[in-house]
Amino acid sequence: MLLPARMAVLNYLSSVENADVNEIMEAMRPLYGKERQFTKDAYLDHVMSLEANGLCSLIRYELDDKDELSLRFAINDDGRAAVEKYVPAKYRNK
């Protein structure tokens, strides 16, 4: 069974230095891409809620090629501790 989407987002952030929503979605597309909940709005909501709960931080924001706002998030210590504690080892990215 797959991880719940929000947990999977945090799990992915624990494997990279930082990422914006488009990169997160690209990384999750192979497993979650076919689902109806796979929308940019939903994933922005996931990552911003994780930030509001103190599990990741907004490190920078900029305009992308299409002049859309791109928010870059990085996992922090609390987020990493949560992944280690609650995400089963078989899901974790090396």
Next chain:
Amino acid sequence: MNHSANTARASLADAKMKQVNKKFRITGLTTGALSGLTYGIYTTLVLVAGYYEPLVSAVGILAAPYVCSGLNDLFAGIWLTIYNAKKGRLAEIGRTINTFPGKMMVLGALLGGPIANGAYLVGLALAGAYAIPISATCGLFGALFAWIFLKQRPTKRVVAGMIICVSGAIIINWVKPEGSPNFTLGIICALIAAICWGLEGMLSSYGGSMIDTDVATNIRELFSGLVDLVIIVPLVGGLGLLGGTLSAGMPVLWLAISGLSAGASFLLWYKSNATVGCAIGMSLNVTYAFWGVLFCILFLNQPVTLTIVVGSVVIIFGAILVTMNPLDFFKKGEA
């Protein structure tokens, strides 16, 4: 790209970022305030359902509240399942229960649902609107359990808020209303509800913030309703009453609407907690005590007494002080 173009893009990014932050914050404050209003509506509608036969003449103090609580939570769970199905998130329910934070949430749902919701409704049945502000002291118990079990020392502000909450509860109980022989028992039930909600909040600190709140509320209401109806109602000898209520029609209709407002309230509350933080979210949600008492006075002929008005205001103020510094509302206002 030259320097001035870069600066222009940077300030455009700043403006857009400000917009996003503002929208996020307004969403958090609005959902929090609406969660209080809808919880007040839920409280009033459950009481309305209880005025119909066969609930109104049910024997014993447990059967009718648990039939109401079970049907209400089950309806809330069904409404939330429909909502999540529309959003394409049904698979998330199984995935979430499969994780450790999800399992803690189910445990919390058992405390917060069958025990706390049931006790809240027994309290309402026995003590009327007086039970509402008493149950709002759950923030106090949440802070107390975090102190005992998670070693999170409360600040002076939190302790002051706790003392104010307790004083408010004493004011409410100073004069017992006439003609309610089980008034004190009702207040004790409301306290049990507050204690279990406090514990539920503490359990959600085990990884609960990694879980999608829309899915969490769905699991909570569905589990709570099923456990109420399948286990508790038969235990308290309420199966006949459940059958009678279902075939009576009208009370079920009211409980379906109260379930809608309870489901909406939890959805909005968790959303608020996940956007503006738990402290502000909880303080806004606690305003349900104000709405609940107001609606009972307006629509259910709850007599207005000095003790209920003063006590409610004191408890709401104390509960807000426990969860947040009221000055923060104004400080971050311009963000």
